[in-house]
Amino acid sequence: MIPLRDALFRPVRAGNAFEETVERLLQSIRLGVVPPGERLPAERDLAGRLGVSRVTLREAIRSLQDAGYVESRRGRYGGTFVTAVPPAAAPGRPPVAADLPDALTLRAVLETGAAECAASRPLGAAERRDLRARLDDCASAPLAEYRRKDSRLHLAIAEAAGSTSLTAAIADARTRVNALLDRIPLLPPNLAHSNEQHARIVAHILDGDAESARRAMAEHLDGTASLLRGFLA
Template sequence: MSVQSDGGSSAGDALFRPVRAGNAFEETVERLLQAIRLGVVGAGERLPPERELAERLGVSRVTLREAIRALADAGYVTSRRGRYGGTFVTESLPPPRAEGRLRDPAALEDALGLRHVLETGAAELAASRTLTPADRRHLTSTLADTGSANIDDYRRRDSRLHLAIAEVTSSGSLTTAVADVRMRINELLDRIPLLEPNLDHSNTQHEAIVDAILAGDPVAARQAMAEHIEGTASLLRGFLS
């Protein structure tokens, strides 16, 4: 499972937190989808064991099984029996639905504004901390994964890097908020084409952000993140507004 296991707050901790009782099934499906689509549990990887996952989400095993069955029917996971069995994310996820221009442009600006506040703040806070060796490895490894990703897997890897920056702040609440806004941004990105020049530019910007965090320079980290996400905002406004 692609989560940070030593030091800091992991995206797995943030996403697999107890759900609210009123909509247990729906929220369980949402949390599992977030973990899958954001790359917290990658393609071909196994979800945590059923008992552990039910306890972490605060739901019954019956509710968890119903949620997993729904995701299996939708093509996101598959179950395997036997000693090395469990529930695994499918190697090829269902393609997102592109729906063209937004009916409510204000929703775009709302998401972009929230992302700016959260992610520039996360970069600044991460650079302000004394990072552990595990934190530093987590950032550098996710940066490398993003830089080597092919075009089909790029957005998932990109999401993992942005979550990793939030994770090394050691703020579970911030990690959760970044994960939530990233889901909103990804839904918007799914409506527009992937442009390879933009991906190359993004990789250069990612390096600048991570370098500033590792160097302990909060001002540079915040500025680098602001520049990066404004580029994405420009594309989204251009295609969707």
């Protein structure tokens, strides 16, 4: 399994190094890759992964610290940690109904393909444990943490497909979809149904049934798409 952090903390483009560094760090926080209370990778390691200078990285971290997303701790076990309660997103242009078709089509193509690819690969014991752990985390998540745990499960499936580029693309697509999902209510009956669908998807992947994994993922995404169209279109 290709580590998700490798997909998100990939080299940025030189022209907008600071801005893209901030974007990557925020994406890792919002998608739950580095959850509340957890430490970011060490500065030297993170700068190397992102392909930026440590000065640029420090400026980005300082900006996120000022905005309330991270905090620095000193001492032997110090470092930069995601705050326990990240701030609400800054106001901006809300997603509109016109964003729906593009975002949903992209997600459907990427995530059904990822499920099929994951089921087609000979997964190792660690990969299987990770998928089961993410599935359990999502099923037991309290309402306030459901979006983050759900994102991590979908990203774990992307990781299991074995392509850094695909995982990065799904992370970007998921960020767009989450912006839309944040505008509709969490409905307990839907979450219970989603968890049942998640279990089927993971079971098909672990069984190596690629076609069934693709179909199960498509059905799951269709349900989410129906809610989004119903509330936002």
